[in-house]
Amino acid sequence: MIPDSELSDPAVRALVAAINANDHDAFRAALTDDATMSDDGSDRNLDDWSEREIFSSHGRMDVESESDGGRSLVARFTNDTWGAMRTAWRFTVTDGRISRFDTGQA
Template identity: 60%
Template sequence: MTSSISDPVVEKFVAAVNAGDRDAFFADVLTEDATMSDDGSERDLAAWTEKEVFSPEANGRMKVVDASDDGRTLVVDYTNDTWGTMRTRWIFTVAGDRVSRFETGQAPS
């Protein structure tokens, strides 16, 4: 595995999160019907990203530790101001130039 992201769509996702750019995240990164899950449970994408990523209380950031599956599976040290830093796994489904689904959760140790 490597820490460089070889999929440009996933790279845009990480960049939007790290920039705190909610507008780009929804307008340029995700498909209109994108879905997500957290630790195996389906979540409301807008509500989850607001709470865990974009709100001033969250201030989410992703530091990629490893990338595999052509850059569509990441192990990340994810940090937000609510929970601190945790090692997480992110799996992306890409449709064209957008993410149509992502699944996140605790990374196996």
Template identity: 60%
Template sequence: MPIQTAKLSDPAVRAFVTALNAHDQEAFHAVLAPGATMADDGSERDLDDWTAREIFDSNGHMEVEKETAAGRGLVARYRNDAWGEMRTQWKFDVEGGKVVRFETGQA
């Protein structure tokens, strides 16, 4: 049974998922710290290029199944128009209420 986004434990992660699912690029970028970084399946990626391609241009959507690491880790069903749906894991580093880094990959 999915976890409602509003019930996610960490406020920055909750804002990240809320903005992603709403396709709200302004809110999404507002939750990221300046110079934030990311990796996908263990490879460093350009954050702006990756989020445009994998989230905003392809209707990305995350349905959270489980939280770990006090809400800074998620297991979610992620889907977009490019790849369909897959089970993914997400890890967030948060400082000062902003996401400074996130890592994602298949679960």
């Protein structure tokens, strides 16, 4: 596993650290105001999805590998709803913050 603090891209590092700390404010700070996301190929409402999949269900990412300068991750994502699953994450970074991420089972 790659510790949060050793992830290559600073914006991705901030978002993963916020998820793992269950820190909603830090999560939002890592994103642009108009950030978007998709889960398993379908666009989702970012606020609803993050509340359900991360914050209220204690989501956590254990990063297995990174590529594309740290903007693509494979991680074991665990939450109280679904348990653990191997997931892929792709991030678009704009001006040092994440403007979009796409996730799904790996």
